[in-house]
Amino acid sequence: MSIEIRFEVMSPEAGVQRAPAAFPPGMGGPPPGAGTPLPPPSASFARRPDTLENKTVYLVDTGFGGSYNFMLQLQKWFKDNMPSVKTIRKRKPGIAFMDEGNELWEEIKQKGDAAVLGVAG
DSSP, X not given: OHHHHHHHHHSXXXXXXXXXXXXXXXXXXXXXXXXXXXXXXXXXOOOOOSOOTTOEEEEEEOSSXXXXXXXXXXXXXXXXXXXXXXXXXXXXXXXXXXOOOSHHHHHHHHHOSXXXXXXXX
16 A cells, blocks of 8 residues: 555656645745845955965865875875875864864965865765
8 A cells, every 4th residue: 555655646647746836834934034145255265276286285184084085095196196286184173064273274374375175975
């Protein structure tokens, strides 16, 4: 019986059975602020360098699972394919999703030309 119901509900022939612009039962309406435009971002990205040749690139490990190994591989790639690029691997302080201080970001601004923030999974 459940297989029959599933085929009736999930089959392409059944179609989507929802009224236009209706919200799922119990949801009550749009989330607060829906339709309100987002404010412009307060910060902008750094300018992209024209080349990485003879530049310093920081490889920042966020601490998320697999990012350490990803940064090791990326550092090896630079060594093998772009030997003039100096790479510096650093671990971001704190946990993967939160900052703990600005020391690393200030160091990158002062001494680096580019940064790769590594997330893996």
